[in-house]
Amino acid sequence: MVGRARQLQEIKALLGPGTAAGRALLLSGEPGVGKSVLLGEVARAMSGVGAQILSAVGVRFEAELAYAGLHQLLLPLNDRFEHLGDTHRKALLGALGYGGDPVPDGLHVCDAVLFLLRRAATERTVFIVVDDLAWLDRASSAVLGFVARRLSGSRIGFLAASRSGAETPFDRAGLAEYELPPLSHDAATELLRARFPELAAPVRDRVLAQAQGNPLALVELPAALSDPQRGALADLPDVLPLSPRVRRLHVPRVAGLPAESRRILLLLALDDTGDSGVLRAGSEELKVLTALAAESDRLITVDGTNRRVAFRHPLMRAAVVETSTLTERCQAHRALAEIRAESPERRAWHLGRATLVPDERIAALLEEAGHRAARRGDATAAVATFTRAAELSPRPVDRGRRLTWAAYLAAEATGELRAASELLDRARRADPDRTGSPLTAATASLLLLNGGDGDVDMAHRLLVEAVGTGIHGHDAEDDAEDDALIEALHILQLVCWSGGRDALWEPFHAALDRLKPAAPPLLSACGKTLADPARTGLAGRQELDSILAGIRNEGDPGQIVRVGAAAVHSDRPAELRDVSWRVVRRGRRGGHVRRHIDALMHLCLQDFPTGRWDEAETLADEGLRVCEERQYPFFSWYFEYHQALLAAVHGHFEESRSLSDRITQWAVPRGVLGAVAFADHARVLAELGAGDYECAYRHAVAISPAGRLASHAPQALSVCMDLVEAAVHTRRAAEAEAHVQAMREAGVAALSPRLALLVAGSAALVAPDDGAVGRFEQALSVPGAQHWPFDLARIRLAYGERLRRMRFVSEARAQLDAANQVFERLGAQPWADRAAGELRATRRSRTAAKHGSATLTAQEQEIATLAASGMTNKQIGERLHLSPRTVGSHLYQLFPKLGIASRAAIRDALASLPPSAAF
Structure with missing residues (x-):
């Protein structure tokens, strides 16, 4: 049940x-x-x-x-x-x-x-x-x-x-x-999945909307559909039909009504807005409608206050349509088209349903309505509208173009790959000359990424050839207004970013240059800030500023998420958070699936550095679920990356490494090297948390070599301070200093407040003792530093460690205590433990830990504890900024003090110390 x-x-x-x-x-x-x-x-x-x-x-x-x-x-x-x-x-x-x-x-x-x-x-x-x-x-x-x-x-x-x-x-x-209320949306969805697992997502959404949580409707409506309709491979009627069982229950209640009553009910059923205005109802006609509600055995209810009409039972709309003839439905649609003259989309749709023969005028109206629906994020309606426009197109070239748009939206927005493939095949049959068009290539690439092997190189070749054909060169302004071409360039940008190799970007930048100066501002800005932020991000940010100024009033989910992609490395969560959430909420209600996924990605990217880790975990789980349910496997790795990041900072190192390995194993055969770089970022954090700075350094330089910010490698910015920290702990001072210099020369600090904090923190890490205090204080005073709590706390921890080694004990304790509080609040346990250990080590007097007449210094006790945990001399040295030889010397002196002869006995010896020996 x-x-x-x-x-x-x-x-x-x-x-x-x-x-x-x-x-x-x-x-x-x-x-x-x-x-x-x-x-x-x-x-x-x-x-x-x-x-x-x-x-x-x-x-x-x-x-x-x-x-x-x-x-x-x-x-x-x-x-x-x-x-x-x-x-x-x-x-x-x-x-x-x-x-x-x-x-x-x-x-x-x-x-x-x-x-x-x-x-x-x-x-x-x-x-x-x-x-x-x-x-x-x-x-x-x-x-x-x-x-x-x-x-x-x-x-x-x-x-x-x-x-x-x-x-x-x-x-x-x-x-x-x-x-007894109707089923909740989640329960209704669960019931549909259990009874009709093959039901395509848009069809499931239609059933959910029409059934309104009624279990009988949820079970019977899909049963009345054909197999192609259940798989979204065939058009659905305006109102889903009834199964024979339900027809016997409900149709007689409608069939017995007078003809005029059935006509009014049919108008209401086909309009489906609940607006009694479809009847052009004045006060007299509203009385007739109210009487109808009474005489029709409570089939409908009428609210006289707001003039809203509702069918009492979700299956009654279908019963009303079932009792009508084709002629009656066409007449009703024509009447509704006149009534809805002020609503272009509704008018076009009703005209399309009232027309049974090809008609270019109505097909063109439907095509425009399809673009409107796509811009507001209603991809399912857009696909249905473009498909109907194609059916009414007299010329093959128009039919092929409209079917291609339907296929593209089905692949890009709804995840219905079977339906998209079928629509694309129909488009090719209708107009074979469109086979190499940019939009056809974009659709094929999306099908290849999501439904095929996810082969990035093949998708890239398809798009590059089509874009090269689509750009005429003699008129950049016309090309820049070609919606199909611009869509293809956005998909090419996605493919290049996923590929993670600078060579893939060359055709994209060449195409963008050929569109200048008429290139769409958002495409231009994203081509700079997303592709190679270390080199062109600052110029892109300047273009992005004017776009962000109006983002709060933007209604197109596609524009919102593309602005979000362009702003990823600008770290401007306050400007994008509300609109990203708007897209997520719309997606949860059945809106554009890809936009839903993109917005979840961008919120996760905002949540991690700003310390909203609980929300990031929830959204990553949601993203994986959406990818699985709506057939977008290609994007699952991105949410696994966030899970790996969170596991790393929480100290679940094996889980983090396993997730990173899973991403890499999936990505490498498909050429998705951008995903490999993200997986390496998670590995870097995991190894930093585990204290294995050598491994952390290797993973960091796999993303970007020390002393150079790799071209077209956005993750190089994410790990810039991580690389420097790992280099400092592994005594690679020259490499650390070179990397800081590379950040300065690239002007990374100007890209965003967070990057300014990371650059300042990196500079402090490599500063000599006589200049370290000033450098760390500069880092802590970066404007807005408090918005990035984990990064700021890591810098405080490094500052406290340096102050302790310089014997500024009280100052060290202040920084370490502040860092520890943030780490504890965030749940960054490895860093909290490290800060707590440094706090204990600030006690300059000899501890009360004794074995016989011997005592342990604070540093000896810390070395003993780390050795007991299983760390090697090299790892201990990296943690404490000592050479492995010095660590070995301390351990050699420890053994007689603790009365032991081997490293394996350290743990038991420490456990046997009296309570007064605790740090």
Whole structure:
């Protein structure tokens, strides 16, 4: 039973503990909402604790038969009639038609039934379950109402269900009631996945929207679709059709209405906005509509205050459409097109549905409507609109172009790869000359990345050839206004970034140069800030400033996430956070899937450096789930990278390394070397946290060599201070200083406040002791440094370590304590432990740790502790800024002090020290 655990618990609570003795409850809800299933579940639970279940179901054709329901209910107790007194026995036999006696009056029957039930309940608890109470005959309803109000103190429970708002002779007065709500969105989605795992995501969204959480609708609507429709390979009607089973239940309620009523209902069903304005309703017509709500057996409700109309049951819209003819539907669509003249998208859609023969004028209107839908992020509607425009296109060239747009959006925005592939094949058949167009190549590349092997080099070749063909060169302004070409360039940019090699970018930059000076500002800015931020990021940032100025008012999710990509290395979360969240919320409601994924990426990128690690973890989990559910496996690595980062800083080193290895193993065969660089970034942090600076250095220089910021390697900026720190700890002073110089020469600090902090921190790390204090103080005073808590705390930790070695103990403790507090708050346990160890080491006096007459200095105790943890002399030296030889000398002096002869005995020797020896 999907999604009903809470309701089941609430119902059981209302019925009371155990076998619900002495309690009565009425359950109500819309048809198909799952009342019968819950009744059965409660009955099974009661039976499981020993209750005798008596059940009855109201049946329409038995509603006129007196005591028909009571006959069902008491059947298991028929053998007990003979043990009743004459009066009660005759009353029951007469009511149920077992004897020739006349039917007694109702009160005698009520008394007899109650007496019979109480007598049966002396042996075991009795639990009464009645379904479809509204169809129970009047006489039985009267008896059960009498019994339900007289259960107090008995061992009898009562649970009945009826349709919400249904008229019934059952007297509800004084009885507890429970309204069963529709399933939540998550539960409805779970039910669909369980029953129809092959259902394509856009089709699932349509079913969810039409079913409105009604379990019957969720099960029956997909059942009425063909296999191609379920796979999004065939067009869906405006209103999903009904299965034969549901048609029998609902269509007769509509078919019996007058023709004018059905016409009005059809307009409302095909418009699906709930706006009574589709009827051009004045006050008089609204009265007619209100009367219709009453005469149509509550098929619709009308709110006279806001003039909204709603179908009482989600399947009623489909039933209304099922009872109409094709001619009636075309007429209704034409009428709605006139009414919706001020809404171009709706007008175009209704005209498209009202037209049965090719018509270029209407096809062009639909094409424009498709672009509008795509810009606002409704990719599913855009795909359907472009597809319908293609169907109405008289010329093959137009049909091919529109089908290609539909295919591109299906691949790029919805993740429906089968549907996208089918649409692209149809486009090629319609217009074979478009095979090498930029948009065709972009679609094929997306299919290759997500649905194929993710071969970056093949996708790159397809795009480069198509872009070269698409750019005419003689008119840059016309090329810059070619939407298909610009889309292809954005996909090429994605492929180049994923490939992580500077050679891949050359054709992109060449194409961008040929578009100048008319190149779209966002494409130009992103080509600088995302591709090679170390060299062109500053120029791109200047272009980005004007774009960001209006980002809060941007309604196109595509523009928002592309601005986010351009601003990745500008570290401007305050300007992008709200709009990124807007895209995520829209994605959660069924919006553009790729934009949803992109926005999650950008929020994770903002969350990690700003210390929102709990949120980053949640969003990374969501990103992986969306990638899996919506068929975007190519982007899963990005969220695994964030999981690896978080595992590293939390001290889960093996988990972090495993995730990084998984990314690399997936990425290398596909040529996705950008992902390998991200995995190396996570490895760098993991090894820094573990204190293995040699490994950290190797992974850092794999991203960018020491002393040089690698070309077209954005992650080189992310690890700039990590590389310097690892170099300093492994006594590579020349390499560390060269890397700081490279950052200065590239002007990295001007790219963002965070990078300014990292550059200043790196400069402090390589400064000699006589200049270190000034350098560290400069780093701590970088404007906005407090917005990057982990980076700032790492710099404080390094500052405190340096101050301790310079014997400025009180100053060291201040920095170390501040760093430790931040690390503890963030959950960066390895760094918190390191800061705590440095704090302990600031005690300059000899410790009270003794073995016999020997004492350990603070440094000896720290070396002993690190050696006991399994670290090598080299690793200990990197941690404490000592040479391995010096570490070995200290250990040699420690052994006689601790009374041991080998390194393996250090742990036990330290454990045996008295409590006063603790740091």
